[in-house]
Amino acid sequence: MKWQRMHKARANCVACPVLSQGLCGALNDQEALRLSSVSWHRRFSAGQIIHAEGEKPSYFCAVMTGVVKLMKSLPNGDQQIVGLLLPGDFLGRPFGGDSRSSAIAATNVRLCSFPRAVVEGLASESRVVERWLLDHVSDELEKAQDWIVLLGRMSAEQRIATFILSVMRSTHFEDAAAPKSCDEILIELSLSRTEMADYLGLTIETVSRQIARLRERGVIKVGASRTMIIRQPEALEATLEAALPGEGPKSTVRI
Amino acid sequence: MKWQRMHKARANCVACPVLSQGLCGALNDQEALRLSSVSWHRRFSAGQIIHAEGEKPSYFCAVMTGVVKLMKSLPNGDQQIVGLLLPGDFLGRPFGGDSRSSAIAATNVRLCSFPRAVVEGLASESRVVERWLLDHVSDELEKAQDWIVLLGRMSAEQRIATFILSVMRSTHFEDAAAPKSCDEILIELSLSRTEMADYLGLTIETVSRQIARLRERGVIKVGASRTMIIRQPEALEATLEAALPGEGPKSTVRI
């Protein structure tokens, strides 16, 4: 397995999440070589603009480490995060025009960049590349639809709980297979309070208060520098089942 | 027979919006023939379930006429519309598994249905089909991101204004080219108040009240059966520019 992968890519791709989870894993040797020969790495520190709204990006980027936020601004200065990119995710719309949102590093970020033309050429020639792109965009669409539900129908408490759980699951996904009894789960939020507010459609104060309430209830323990310890994951999940007590969820389909 | 059919589509495709705006327009003669030979039309009346959340749809559908709503339900019975499909749009995730939302006819609907396998086969073989799908899903993602901004950051008044404007633009798009002086624009909402509420992340009462306010201000005139006349489109647009009076939009990029 590992041996086979060694052929696929250059040495510095071996430990790259883009290979294990992202686009590069879908490539054959020839394609991987072609792509890696024109790729280069870029670093951005937290807060730096990777590219601005309205610009046509001249390259595609795969996220290697860190978190990238996609933001939109309103005329009054409000901002809304419309997506978060994690390692393995892709930045830039294939065959698209100007970007409709700006991409900003939420943490320190390492990107693997490829010229637009090369990726588009690869996609036009390779069935698997175009298929991977289609699947990836479809996944992003489904995530966006989940977020629409969150923003449209959830209370502040539920939004916070959802966010914490999603961060937990994205970093401790192995717990699903092996439910260790270590019920003290340490997570790193990687977002400031302001960014959480922009992501969850709340104000910074509401975010702070809801986190304080969870802390007071003993559900979480807030650590320094955007870390937190989850002591009662069930309590977080319980807030999401907003069904009325003593009554199952209404199964009536509204027409 | 065969020679006579070498034009792009069957007779009943001629006036079809899927041909002019949707997938079928991207096909060559051979592909169009292949697809149309296995397609069949279905009708749904308003409120009927086209397919349910969690099921794997066995066919893809293109919307010919009417509006389809994609909905998600919460355990407490709340619902949220996560997308609206208009004529030319496509229903069903290519190469996807179970549907993550249910599709319900919002109005009377006519669909053109194709077996999954045929569309997937076509996409695997034809570059343009897969490209069209990619572009279409990417468009849907961008629309979803715009909706995230609406749900995350807009007031009820702004949501209503945005919705009315979007309906107006989708039916009177030609006005952009030729700004006729007929400033009485008649639109058909094609959504009930309940559906508007589910779409905009509000309650039915709030929707009703906001529409009443617009009517009282003379911005719109509410007609029967989900129609309305827009008298001051500028007023609707003005509510979206929520910039503070006498002051331009803040251009400071928050980090």
Next chain:
DNA sequence: CGCGTCATTGAAATACTTCAACGACCGTGG
């Protein structure tokens, strides 16, 4: 030490929801 950013907390304001009642419309059946 002082300064800036970020987070927390309190009190007041408000936008939206919830609860409740009523009116309009429409097909059904007497």
Next chain:
DNA sequence: CCACGGTCGTTGAAGTATTTCAATGACGCG
């Protein structure tokens, strides 16, 4: 034909979750 019940939309009054405004504390850095 009109009375009846159903759905849908409107409106009012009360309640509440969240925002807004404002002040303070914690932390890192020159």
